[in-house]
Amino acid sequence: MLGKHIIVELHGVKPEFLNDPNFLKRVLINAAVKAGATVIGDIFHKFSPYGVTGVVAVKESHISIHTWPEFGYAALDVFTCRNIDPMVALKFILDELKPEYHIVVQMSRGDPYVEDIGGDGEGELLKKAERLPIRSSIISRSEDKDTRGTV
Numbered sequence: 481m482l483g484k485h486i487i488v489e490l491h492g493v494k495p496e497f498l499n500d501p502n503f504l505k506r507v508l509i510n511a512a513v514k515a516g517a518t519v520i521g522d523i524f525h526k527f528s529p530y531g532v533t534g535v536v537a538v539k540e541s542h543i544s545i546h547t548w549p550e551f552g553y554a555a556l557d558v559f560t561c562r563n564i565d566p567m568v569a570l571k572f573i574l575d576e577l578k579p580e581y582h583i584v585v586q587m588s589r590g591d592p593y594v595e596d597i598g599g600d601g602e603g604e605l606l607k608k609a610e611r612l613p614i615r616s617s618i619i620s621r622s623e624d625k626d627t628r629g630t631v
Contacts, residue, residue: 482590483561492580495549508536511569
């Protein structure tokens with residue numbers, strides 16, 4: 481596999497978090513850095529009367545968000561390659577945005593190819609990649625007990 485891609489539905493987020501482009505920019509950049517990615521740029525836009533869209537470009541791909549503060553909802557996308565774990569970035573984002581619950585869809589990108597990390601960078605097919613199955617996980621933060629489940 482060449483990359484890991486997670487698509488995240490964030491529900492029950494405070495509207496003031498979702499309507500602040502500077503806050504979201506800081507969260508996404510710090511999430512990228514925590515995951516070990518190299519930030520190469522960003523762009524954020526605030527809509528009128530509310531909502532933000534933003535992208536942090538990293539050498540290893542991107543993290544993006546689009547928000548609907550009026551619903552307490554955000555659509556998040558974390559795509560990484562070069563052995564960067566998108567779940568590390570997600571954990572940081574969840575800790576900052578504190579959604580009531582979220583849904584995660586994970587998928588492998590570029591299967592069956594494998595990057596020759598540390599090699600000549602030709603990107604040749606080295607071996608059959610380990611497959612990351614497409615799955616959705618619903619994780620509730622509103623209860624004390626762990627309610628993780630795979631759909």
